[in-house]
Amino acid sequence: MGTVKFWVASFLAAAAVLGLTRGLIANEYFFFAGYVVLQYIVLATAWNILGGYTGYTNFGVGAFFAVGAYSSVVLHKLTSVPVPVMILVGGLISGILGFGMGYLTLRLKGVFFAIATLALAIVAQTLIVNWDYVGGSRGIYVIRPQQAPLFGSYIQYLYSLMLILVWVSVVIARTIERSRLGLGFNAIRDDEAAAEAGGVPTLRLKLISTSLSGALMGMSGAPLPYYVTYLDPASSFNLSYAVNSVAMPLIGGMSSWPGPVIGAVLLGTIQQLATVTISSALNLLIVGLLLITFVIIAPNGILGLIQARRRARLR
């Protein structure tokens, strides 16, 4: 499928999901839970641009996500801009953070890079905890506008915005995959020295990857203050964002864009169901068990299983 065709088809798919869910489902809680699943699709897709395509494991997801959220808090206190603008600003700031992180840490490889990103998250959290203007460690209440700007309830509005973000991130991921950029990312993942010897400007590409990945994470975090209406550092920087964003592409498959989407829908939905039916504390246990299962049975994720079957049939 051509790039433009895919843009149109995926847009129509997203519009259909929006139309169907809003037309058929009356229960507000569905949108409340659906928002989280959609948010994880964006986070997992964003993580996969750096982790899956370029081969650098980022454990600092919480930092990018929370920086997006806190940039919205600042905007909320200073002005009264609409949420889409907050999303763009959050994306910009997290993208800059991604660029900075990339510049400082990309000399590190493998597990050392992962540790550095974890450290970044802790540093960023410490800064927010000590910044009174955005509530410090007490957290901050964010009163959302009473009326949703377009239609329906406010939560439906946020749900729709997140759906658009899902579309944007999937389109970006797929376009990268099919482009020269994506081939360069893959070359870096497979062998950095060989990539450089093949003419790939590895530092520049890695910076593009960290910036893009960070920006998308920040965008997914930007509507969070209006979603939760109370934001505090402990929950917005939560390690579970990183764990989930790593686990979802791993379970779905890291080689291509459907992987993170499948992983996020599967894992996100299971977590939401478990939260309602059993207990919210069960979430990370579910992630852990699924991860172990997949690492043993399908190390290349669901996508890897499908590809292996297809390849076997071709032979």
Next chain:
Amino acid sequence: MPPLLEVGGLGKRFGGFVALEGIDLAVDSGERLGLIGPNGSGKSTLVNCLCGALHHDSGNITFDGRAIDSLPAYQRTRLGLARSFQLPKPFRSLNLIDNLRVPLLYTVNARHGARLSDGAISERCMALLDDVGLADKATRLPRDLTQVEMRKLELARAVASAPRLLFADETMAGLSPSEVEEILLVLVRLNEQGLTIVLIEHIMRAVMSFSTRLVVLVAGQKIADGAPQEAIRNPEVERAYLGE
């Protein structure tokens, strides 16, 4: 005509260990240069310094009349300085065509002048694979290749960047005599097409039959440079290889 590659007083240290010291070297266009030396004599370090994988501490490198000392590796490749790695480093998740597509997109298409279309790139990839006898495995992954095929892929990927000078770093180590012969044929054909080649090799039979000039490195210093037969009769070279 000035030499294609000119190296003056090149030095490289790793901490207190002097890996290269005062290396002077000139490679003329179209030459077939053999670079030999015992293990640890600095051959690969020299290649790494010249190609930009390592930064040299002293001296200067001129390629095609242009100082390239401060250029990163990828820019040197774009100027026309290619290398194959001693241990093949294929892009493991990409099939053979895509392995070659990387240098074509990032080197050939990044140069000034005509850009190749997608179709032309695919054709060029297949032609390159055909040259080294891997055309029938074009859509396979590197893990399906044998050792000798892996080295051919490594060569093809280096050549894909359309270089003017190729460093072939121990392309034949560990291969059987007939496989060595195969690779040599490929290299000679490339040279006849106008590619300057520096062959770094331990297999003396291959080096002697391939090279028109021989450079010998011992303990980071150049101790001989000249016609192959003369170079290996140099008493210092004999001492380095055979002992006192």
